[in-house]
Amino acid sequence: MNAHRFLFLVASARREGNTELLARRAAASLPPSIEQKWLHLDEFPLSRFEDIRHHGGKNNMYPQPEGNEQLLLESTLAADDIVIVAPVYWYSLPASAKLYMDYWSAWLRVPGADFRKRMAGKHLWAICVQSDEDPKRAELLLSTLRYSAEYMDMQWGGELLGNGSKPGDVLRDQRALAAAEHFFQTEAAAVRR
Ligand SMILES: Cc1cc2nc3c(=O)[nH]c(=O)nc-3n(C[C@H](O)[C@H](O)[C@H](O)COP(=O)(O)O)c2cc1C
Numbered sequence: 001m002n003a004h005r006f007l008f009l010v011a012s013a014r015r016e017g018n019t020e021l022l023a024r025r026a027a028a029s030l031p032p033s034i035e036q037k038w039l040h041l042d043e044f045p046l047s048r049f050e051d052i053r054h055h056g057g058k059n060n061m062y063p064q065p066e067g068n069e070q071l072l073l074e075s076t077l078a079a080d081d082i083v084i085v086a087p088v089y090w091y092s093l094p095a096s097a098k099l100y101m102d103y104w105s106a107w108l109r110v111p112g113a114d115f116r117k118r119m120a121g122k123h124l125w126a127i128c129v130q131s132d133e134d135p136k137r138a139e140l141l142l143s144t145l146r147y148s149a150e151y152m153d154m155q156w157g158g159e160l161l162g163n164g165s166k167p168g169d170v171l172r173d174q175r176a177l178a179a180a181e182h183f184f185q186t187e188a189a190a191v192r193r
Helices: 018-027 067-078 095-107 115-119 135-151 174-182 185-192
Strands: 005-010 035-040 081-087 123-130 155-163
Touching: 005 018, 005 067, 018 081, 018 123, 018 155, 018 174, 035 067, 067 095, 067 115, 095 115, 095 135, 123 135, 135 155, 155 174
Parallel strands: 005 035, 005 081, 081 123, 123 155
Antiparallel strands: none
16 A cells, blocks of 8 residues: 655745744654655746646647656645645745645646546645734635635645744744644544554
């Protein structure tokens, strides 16, 4: 049987920031039998997304991905669970995460990728940090991901929201740290069964 795979996509524009720290805490509770792959989206930049959906004829299909795009597509398809690890930027997703999501639209139209069918049933999760104290201000980012999961017939895993501004601040957010310990619990238990 294939190992269960988690893909963590880190969208912070700096290394080892609050979102990554919080995500590492949550991931620490996953059993070793679950494979974890961590990718920093800024290390795998994608080109500008081009919308060719309505060019007509065969031209509305997208070419076979290459380079970073291919790596992100293959990593996405290989994962059972996809975790978007994203700070709140202007109440929304950081540009790298948004661009990655835009590419889902292309991948739906890559011949042979079978993207819609293969995404269906995977879990999508969000781990986010914002400096704002009000959790409602992260709602736009979170609903973007929830609606996207629904559109793709994916399951919504859940959201983990922390608070902090400079790197390390989230380690003072006791509520978020406690929630991180149990965040993946049901998924980990289901894999163990
Ligand atoms: C471009 C940018 C936009 C931001 N916009 C928001 C925002 O809308 N709301 C908020 O609460 N914090 C905002 N922040 C603060 C970050 O969410 C906060 O510093 C977070 O801890 C960064 O996560 P990281 O340490 O993982 O990079 C913004 C930060 C940057 C750099």
